[in-house]
Amino acid sequence: MAKRFEFLPHTADIAMRVRGRDPVRLVQNAAAGLASCMASPRRVRAADELELSLKAATPAEGMIRLLNEMLFLFDTRRFLCRRARIQSWEGSELRVRLAGETYDPGRHRLKASVKAATYHGLEVRETPDGLEATVVFDV
Secondary structure, three states: OOEEEEEEOOOOEEEEEEOOOHHHHHHHHHHHHHHHHHHHHHHHHEEEEEEEEEEOOOOHHHHHHHHHHHHHHHHOOOOOEEEEEEEEEEEOOOEEEEEEEEEOOOOOOOOOOOOOEEEOOEEEEEEOOOEEEEEEOOO
């Protein structure tokens, strides 16, 4: 399988192509991509865990909802994510566990100030290796 995610050239925002063999992997890989866009995940410890319950009926909706929740947690709690694991996804109930820690300016160098994950041009496509999507972040 190709890379889990890669950043693409974009005129004003940040675009990322995400791949996963199934909807769960696609959404988890999108979370990993956002985390690496914000700060170096290697510098973020999995010291704390948060459990999220989100409504998402489709992979596209699950991806955008989780990414925007991660941004909200950073804005409100300064929480940087190291790892996102989908615990279950039944119907439209998506349960996710995030592992990470509170931003520490002495240890973490912030890369990009991401405002939101957008639905602009979002499309989940089937490929021979699974699923692929392009996500645009508003910066």
